[in-house]
Amino acid sequence: MGDRAVIEQVRSAAGRTGGALGAATAATAGAAAATGADAADRDRRLAPATVTALTAAGFPRHFVPARWGGTQGGFAELLTATATVAEGCASAAWCAMLWAAHGRFAAFLPPDGQGELWGDSPDIRVAAAVLPPAGQAVPDRDGWLLHGRWSFASGVEHAEWILLAAPDAAAPDRGARVFALPRDAVRIEDTWDSTGLRGTGSHAVVLPETRVPAHRSFAFADLLRGDPAAPARCHAVPAHLPGGLLFAAPALGAASRALAAWTERAAPGLLDGSAAAREALARSGAEIDAVALLLRAAAERADTGPVDAAAVARNRRDAAVAVDLLTGAVERLLRTSGTGVLAAPGELQRCWRDIHVIASHGALRLEPAAADHARSLAHRA
Structure with a gap:
């Protein structure tokens, strides 16, 4: 049975024919992911059953334009x-979040390019390596000659298409362009063996010189600024308005699970044990709850608020601070857990490692976010 047939079978068993994300579908996908979490951490890749569950839940189609059967969601x-x-x-x-986000990126392709991706189904998993742009693109008749090596293509092993960004060698400013290629066009180098997020398979990819038709390319600047004329809000906003908060989302879930796992472990001695453990539970729990509120407010701004530099700067600030708070909250829990938690692999240790790797992502660095926020306030003064 092919991948598409399995996905439709999963949806049918769940009593739904569409692919819109919702609480029930996300919970089902989360349960499948939890079943394979230890193996993903050990084997450095997601299990096929997990990939199918994430696809059936509607992640890849979440930002796909409605004309192709997508959700163009929020x-x-x-x-x-x-x-x-x-x-x-x-x-x-x-991986699920990025398959959704990369579908939003691909929506900036010309219509013929979109048709190549989604003409048969909106449930296409798209990997990407766009920051920083790498390789080289040279104009060639009505297309481009593209080659190079790109790092950190998360989820690429299970993708069907990949987006690559490269500078335009013929442009005076060498402005970058984004190119869509079938995933089989690239060679995957097994380079991702990180401390956390081990199952993402965020490997490097290599592309020999390949001709890419014009309809499978768009200017990187179009993605950064968004398309104010787009019929769907998700395609109209600049990339940095929602970018950081989406990268922060996996950290929020991991911290919530870390808190639950720690509480289950500590529960028998909480009332009669040390005050430090009770204080850690209270403070870390409150910080994780506060981050959830902070990120939801940022998401609402991305979905419905004004689109201006101040909103972008505030969302970048809030995402960076949110992950900093989550990292500190989970650190506090582990400091009160004793060495046994870190002595052997386990769920709490995995959450701790995953959050640290998420916090290292460039989109969540506090220094540039703080500078951007300060500039936005100075311009309003």
């Missing part, structure tokens, strides 16, 4: 669904 829905899956496995949530 950022708040994706935030919540990603965090739910991350309670089962942060690696699965990371």
Whole structure:
């Protein structure tokens, strides 16, 4: 049975024919992800059953334009669904979120290019390596000659298409362009063996010189600024408005699960044990709850608020601070757990490792986010 048939079978068994993300579908995908979480961490890749569950839940089609059968959904829905899956496995949530986000990227392709991706189904998993742009693109008749090596293509092993960004060698400013290629066009280098998010398979990819037709390319700047004329809000907003909060979503789910796992472990001695443990539970729990509120407010701004530099700066600030708070909350829990938690692999240790790797992502660095926020306030003064 082919991948598409399996996905439809899963949906049919769940009593639904569409692919819209929701609480029930995310919970189902999260349960599948949790079942394979230890193996994903050990084997450094997601299990096929997890990939099928994430696809059936509606992640890849979430931002696909409606004309191709996609959901062209909202950022708040994706935030919540990603965090739910991350309670089962942060690696699965990371890939699911990016398959959704990369569908939003691909919506900037010309119509013929979109048709190549989604003409048969909106449930196409798209990997990407767009930051920083790498390789080289040279104009060639009505297309491009593209080649190079790109790092950190999360979820690429299970993708069907890949987006690659490269500078235009013929442009005076060498402005970058994004190119869509079938995933089989690239060679995957097994380079991802990280401390956390081990199951994301965020390997490097290599592309020999390949001709890419013009309808499978668009200017990277179009993605960054969004298309204000787009019929769907998700395609109209600039990339940095929702970008950081979506990267923060897997950390929120992992921290929530870490808190639950720690509480289950500590519960027998909480009342008669140390005050430090009770304080850690109270403070870390409150911080994780506060981050959930912070990120949901940011997602609502991305979905419905004004689109201006101040909103972008505020969302970047809130995403960076949110992950910093989550990292501190889980650190506090582990410091009160004793060495046994870190002595052998386990769920709490995995959450801790995953959150640290998420916090290292460039989109969540506090320094540039803080500078951007300060500039936005200075311009309003």
